Amino acid sequence: MSKPTYSDIARLAEVGPATVERVLNGRGGVRQETAEKVILAARKLDWPGRLPERHMGILRLEVILVRPDSSFFARLANAFRRIAASLDPAIQVHLTFMDEDCPDDIVRRIESPQLHRSGLVIAAPGNRRIREALQMAHGQGLPIVQVVTRNIDGAPFVGIDNLAAGRMAGRMVSRLNWAQGSVVALCHSQIYQVHRDRIAGFSDYMFSNPRPGLVFQEVLFGRDEDDTSAVQVAAALKTWPDLVAIYNCGGGNPGALQALERAGRDIFFVGHELNDLTGRALSRGTADVILDQLPEAQARRATDLLLHQIGLTSDPVDNPPIRFTTIMAETL
Known part of the structure; x- marks a missing residue:
């Protein structure tokens, strides 16, 4: 293909050829938005020249x-x-x-x-x-x-498909957890659609695939804060002495896992986000499944x-x- 002309670029950018010449030769005097249109048009037409320093980072x-x-x-x-x-x-x-x-x-x-x-x-x-x-x-x-x-x-x-992630967490809690008793979920709050979708998927799986003796009790709100999540998990352990599983669909894993370790209870834990902390929790057995959204x-x-x-x-x-x-x- 032949090298595009200033007129070719000008037509695509909807400016005059003189404006194209000023931009491509770095001579200034052109509004930021207009220069951007020229640069984009030149790229679309495979302009072979390098951009001048004046327009670097435009x-x-x-x-x-x-x-x-x-x-x-x-x-x-x-x-x-x-x-x-x-x-x-x-x-x-x-x-x-x-x-x-x-x-x-x-x-x-x-x-x-x-x-x-x-x-x-x-x-x-x-x-x-x-x-x-x-x-x-x-x-x-x-x-x-x-x-x-x-x-x-x-x-x-x-x-990610957050409904699917929630359903996967429900399947893990229902099929891999051997114990019978209460189940709770933990999330930030109601302000993120991502958490609402995960909780909806988790609830849907738990209620559509009931397992005798396993009861999904409540959704707790930890605002993805470590301290708040720790308080919520500690309170859940007291409220439901038969608690056997927790699904944390958001952040706050450090606080939630710390509360479980302090309690010394064998609770099946499904969370999100693989990092050093959750990796160690998996190795120690404090956490059982981590879903990572890459x-x-x-x-x-x-x-x-x-x-x-x-x-x-x-x-x-x-x-x-x-x-x-x-x-x-x-x-x-």
């Missing part, structure tokens, strides 16, 4: 996450950082952690970013104002990819989807649910 992808104290989100953030280091220098990834308890701050960040952005990856709690802000930004043409939890329709969602794969898929939406890649990106892995002591 394509900014923003990643908004919550809970930096969570091992899952820490792994997810590290994965985005590694991916960012491998991208073309013209693409910069800006990673921001926001407080999940301050939805108004998240809304302001969605509506008024500190820098012009070409696309957004976001994990945020379910909140009416956050949904409205995302819907407005998406309607205005901002490419958006949702990770971990879904807030709006129309923008791609990357994550945040590294989620970060890679989210980045690929966003780059395709922006127009930096031409091949469509398949987006089936990320496959979670089921890990026990024998498979470590």
